[in-house]
Amino acid sequence: MSGAGCPYDNQYVDYARMDDLHSLQEPRTDSPFEMSFILISQVKELLFRMVYLEVDQARARLREDRPEAACRALGRAVRSQRVLISSWESMNALTVDEFLGFREILGQASGTQSFMYRMLEFALGNRDLTMVRTSDLDAFPQLRAEWERPSLYDEVLRFLARAGLPVPERLTDRDPSAPYTSDLDVEKVWTTVYRAPGEFRTVYDLAEQLLEVAYQFSHWRAAHLLVVERMLGGKRGSGGSDGAAWLRAVNEHRFFPELWTMRSAL
């Protein structure tokens, strides 16, 4: 192992603690496929964090009234989201019988318990507390802190108001921990922007980047649903849900909802 007192010099390993990283996989069966399952799950977790960090950056830049810098951060988020989606390819190498060879040891472990995924959802603006266990909010203070902070979309709406667009005060002053519901006045604001992209160039570019982030997120959910159908058919999930049926309902959710619905008005 590296670290103080070790005569062996390997700065690559030391810098990013690669030896620690490679000691974090502990398969519980003899199945050679379980190791791949753990590895790809860990890769996805790290990518959730990469996307989260960029969303957090975008939020901070908007607070500083720097929409171009916010757009660049969102562009970086989108690139990591694409990697996240393509990483389902590795998972799909697993056949149903190979998965069933170790599924039992998962017990009640489920992706619903991923606090980094939930941090990302909270940061983007999905504050559905029915998806979170109170024990997770207590166990992961960073998750609770994220839940209490204004989301990226809250900051977008505040930015639009500062830019002179008629976003109602009830939205710019809203309790950030409350779930956000689609709003007709916001839909009208986006419609105004999309009817005159040249006049609202900066806000229009921001809207397009937001839509791309939302699109990639929904794309990830859709790919996950397909993997679940492939592995479980109609069986229940290890977290206790109806499995694919539950995920199909989750797939209906859209981030930044008015950016989707306003298209009917154009």
Ligand code: HEM
């Ligand atoms: C064979 C592979 C997989 C299967 C069969 C599967 C199955 C499921 C099922 C059935 C659910 C619904 C909740 C439940 O009852 O457990 C779920 C949720 C979830 N899974 Fe997976 N999953 C797989 C791989 C992954 C991987 C690799 C990740 C990423 C690390 C992941 C992340 C999630 C997340 C974040 C949720 C919660 C979604 C939400 O709350 O909207 N899953 N999964």
